[in-house]
Structure formats: C-alpha cells, structure tokens
Amino acid sequence: MTRFPLLAGAALLALATSASATSFVATTDTLGGLTANASESTSDISSSFDDDKIVRAARDDAASFVASNGAIRGAQLEAALRHIRQQAPQVQADDQQLARAILAL
Structure with missing residues (x-):
C-alpha cells in the first residue's frame, strides 16, 4: 500500500x-x-535598398537613432523609413530594425 x-x-x-x-x-x-x-525581413531590406540614394543618405541619422535608442530622429532617417515602407509594404520591421538594416548597407 x-x-x-x-x-x-x-x-x-x-x-x-x-x-x-x-x-x-x-x-x-x-x-x-x-x-x-x-x-x-531586415536582410531583404538590406539587399533591395543597397544602392538607393535616399536610404544611403540616412546612414548618419540611422547611427544616431540606434546609438540613442530611438531618441534622436533625423529628417533623412524619417524620409528613408517612409521610402522603405512605401517601396516594401510587406516588411514588418519596427524603426529600430530598419535603422539597423540601413547601417548594415
């Protein structure tokens, strides 16, 4: 038992x-x-916008954005984010991921 x-x-x-x-x-x-x-998603972004002038011009702003953890948002980065979302609406990445993808170009 x-x-x-x-x-x-x-x-x-x-x-x-x-x-x-x-x-x-x-x-x-x-x-x-x-x-x-x-x-x-971010690697798709990197390869498709590799030679895009709007995205390339946003590299410095993207670096500031990433380094400040989103506190610093430059005009060129804002333009690049809008451009990417218009050109690739299927991408489901947030601003931080997109900024890092821009830096990876």
Whole structure:
C-alpha cells in the first residue's frame, strides 16, 4: 500500500517535468521563428535598398537613432523609413530594425 502513493507521485513528477520541457521547447521555437522572420525581413531590406540614394543618405541619422535608442530622429532617417515602407509594404520591421538594416548597407 505504501508503494502506490510513491509510484503515483513519481508519475505525476514525470508528467510535470515533461509538460514543462514541452512548453519550454514550444516557447523557444516560437521565439526563434519570430527572430528568424525579423532577421529575414531586415536582410531583404538590406539587399533591395543597397544602392538607393535616399536610404544611403540616412546612414548618419540611422547611427544616431540606434546609438540613442530611438531618441534622436533625423529628417533623412524619417524620409528613408517612409521610402522603405512605401517601396516594401510587406516588411514588418519596427524603426529600430530598419535603422539597423540601413547601417548594415
């Protein structure tokens, strides 16, 4: 009779551990997928706007924007962000990601 509670406890512990590991893997997979999509979007931006004069002119403003964590927004960066969003509406990147992509050109 003392074996049953011990076995039941061990079974519950095994199930709880398995559930935690499964949810961790699912969360990790989801976050990894989101990061990959964002990275893929910004690399698409980098390659398609590589020789664009409006985007190239915004490099200094993009550097200030990234360095100030978004506090400094220059006119050339604003123009480049509008231009990118008009030319590639499918891109789902925020201003910080776009500024980093401009710096990567």
